[in-house]
Amino acid sequence: MDNFPRSPADGTHIFDDFHSNLAVSDGLVGNLNWEMVTIGNASTPSFVASPNGVMRITTAATADGDGEAFTLEPDALVLSGTDQIFRCRVRYPVELASGNFRIGFSNSVTATEPSVGIWIDSDAGVLSFDCANTTTDVTKAVTGVPTLTSGTTMKVATWHNLELRMWGENANGGPKNIQCFVDGYPAGLIDNAVIADTETMEFSIVHWQDSGGADAVALDIDYYEAWLPRN
Numbered sequence: 717m718d719n720f721p722r723s724p725a726d727g728t729h730i731f732d733d734f735h736s737n738l739a740v741s742d743g744l745v746g747n748l749n750w751e752m753v754t755i756g757n758a759s760t761p762s763f764v765a766s767p768n769g770v771m772r773i774t775t776a777a778t779a780d781g782d783g784e785a786f787t788l789e790p791d792a793l794v795l796s797g798t799d800q801i802f803r804c805r806v807r808y809p810v811e812l813a814s815g816n817f818r819i820g821f822s823n824s825v826t827a828t829e830p831s832v833g834i835w836i837d838s839d840a841g842v843l844s845f846d847c848a849n850t851t852t853d854v855t856k857a858v859t860g861v862p863t864l865t866s867g868t869t870m871k872v873a874t875w876h877n878l879e880l881r882m883w884g885e886n887a888n889g890g891p892k893n894i895q896c897f898v899d900g901y902p903a904g905l906i907d908n909a910v911i912a913d914t915e916t917m918e919f920s921i922v923h924w925q926d927s928g929g930a931d932a933v934a935l936d937i938d939y940y941e942a943w944l945p946r947n
Contacts, residue, residue: 732940733769759775802836815838845903
């Protein structure tokens with residue numbers, strides 16, 4: 717599963733290293749032209765100087781719940797078969813408090829939890845991962861990762877590598893097992909996912925603050941990557 721084939725005949729490999737096209741007039745961001753969808757008051761995306769490309773998302777300091785969703789084509793993605801991979805590299809550059817994100821595959825462009833999707837969740841740096849479909853929601857807390865505070869929580873100004881690996885096919889045609897890795901360490905397993913291969917979602921990055929007031933919170937994302945075999 718680590719060696720992605722080079723031919724599109726083998727599957728779909730998408731990634732964004734955030735080198736280009738920042739907040740142009742049509743609201744498209746990054747190499748993949750992510751569409752920006754405002755949550756509350758608009759966040760500000762910016763580039764951070766880096767040899768590899770880093771996008772910083774800073775929420776407005778206006779009201780509780782301010783944030784931004786970045787998505788590709790709505791309702792264009794279904795998960796069928798087995799051996800899918802999602803991964804990203806993120807950090808909170810200044811503070812953990814009030815900063816939340818949901819990154820992966822989902823059908824929500826708000827701070828509300830998706831009704832369909834598979835993603836990694838952060839609540840002020842406390843990590844979990846989730847699989848939801850229209851009938852079932854399974855959430856697993858990240859535990860036992862030595863690079864995290866207490867094995868569960870991201871560290872400020874520290875890059876963390878997040879990864880989900882999916883394998884096995886459930887009775888509904890989607891992936892059955894979802895294993896999370898953080899910084900290369902096993903962080904938990906969902907072995908009873910029932911997401912169907914007909915339920916639509918999109919590639920998604922969602923970031924918002926829940927300070928209870930006006931607070932600007934930043935998240936850095938170094939890259940976003942997904943591999944979907946052509947089953």
